[in-house]
Amino acid sequence: xxxxxxxxxxxxxxxxxxxxxxxxxxxxxxxxxxxxxxxxxxxxxxxxxxxxxxxxxxxxxxxxxxxxxxxxxxxxxxxxxxxxxxxxxxxxxxxxxxxxxxxxxxxxxxxxxxx
Amino acid sequence: xxxxxxxxxxxxxxxxxxxxxxxxxxxxxxxxxxxxxxxxxxxxxxxxxxxxxxxxxxxxxxxxxxxxxxxxxxxxxxxxxxxxxxxxxxxxxxxxxxxxxxxxxxxxxxxxx
Numbered sequence: 001x002x003x004x005x006x007x008x009x010x011x012x013x014x015x016x017x018x019x020x021x022x023x024x025x026x027x028x029x030x031x032x033x034x035x036x037x038x039x040x041x042x043x044x045x046x047x048x049x050x051x052x053x054x055x056x057x058x059x060x061x062x063x064x065x066x067x068x069x070x071x072x073x074x075x076x077x078x079x080x081x082x083x084x085x086x087x088x089x090x091x092x093x094x095x096x097x098x099x100x101x102x103x104x105x106x107x108x109x110x111x112x113x114x115x
Numbered sequence: 116x117x118x119x120x121x122x123x124x125x126x127x128x129x130x131x132x133x134x135x136x137x138x139x140x141x142x143x144x145x146x147x148x149x150x151x152x153x154x155x156x157x158x159x160x161x162x163x164x165x166x167x168x169x170x171x172x173x174x175x176x177x178x179x180x181x182x183x184x185x186x187x188x189x190x191x192x193x194x195x196x197x198x199x200x201x202x203x204x205x206x207x208x209x210x211x212x213x214x215x216x217x218x219x220x221x222x223x224x225x226x227x228x
Contacts, residue, residue, distance in 0.1 A: 032214055044158070044205065044219040051214075090157060094214055100171045101213020103148065105157040 002027035002095050006106035013081050014114050021076040021109050023091035031095040033074040035065055038088040038108075047089070050074065061085070083115045117141050119220035121206050127226045128196050136191040136223045140208030146170065147189040148217060149181060150205040158205055164189055165212040196227045 007022035025031065035047040048059025055067040065076045074091060091106040120139040128134050140147050146165045150158035151174075160173035164183035175181070178196075183189045193200060203224050207217035 034216060036219075043221045044207075046216050046218075049216050096213070101163070102171055102173060103160050103163075103213070103217070105160075107157045 004106035019078040034092040036090045121220040134193045138206030144208035148207040152203045
């Protein structure tokens with residue numbers, strides 16, 4: 001079964017600090033990779049996605065992620081965080097398993113940015 | 116832009132009661148997903164529908180059932196509710212079965228007393 005592992009469950013940063021959130025997945029087939037963000041009191045929304053091509057993908061609000069196939073990783077980065085980035089971040093994988101498309105989410109990382 | 120609509124937003128039920136949650140996908144989206152998110156947990160995939168047919172099944176309990184109607188809206192029916200069913204239930208929609216990004220609704224907060 002496919003799985004997604006997010007290494008950091010809670011991250012606390014000061015504004016302007018750099019951010020990297022780790023995400024590893026276990027799945028041998030072709031996958032589409034996503035990072036979703038959930039701001040306080042709001043629903044999940046897409047931050048960025050990787051389907052194919054350039055493994056470095058850019059998303060909204062200055063976020064980017066790098067797909068490293070050999071490491072089964074899709075880490076999220078931002079060079080300088082803002083207070084408004086305080087949110088829950090979820091890495092997700094859509095893969096085909098036994099003919100079924102089972103979307104799998106990581107446990108999420110809670111990011112708190114202090115002004 | 117139109118978003119995914121869920122109703123009701125909040126629901127309080129007693130144990131052993133039933134509940135029906137509704138989801139209206141973004142127009143022209145043909146796939147609907149249901150997720151359960153407990154406090155501090157990741158969204159757990161329950162079930163999905165593609166073109167009004169059940170597509171994939173995740174960790175949906177036997178007490179729950181769902182369907183997608185001709186207008187593409189979907190309903191999640193939950194029977195014999197248990198305290199552990201208290202959670203946020205998200206619906207998401209997308210185009211194409213399974214592979215594309217999902218657009219999430221605001222969720223229904225279900226509390227079972």
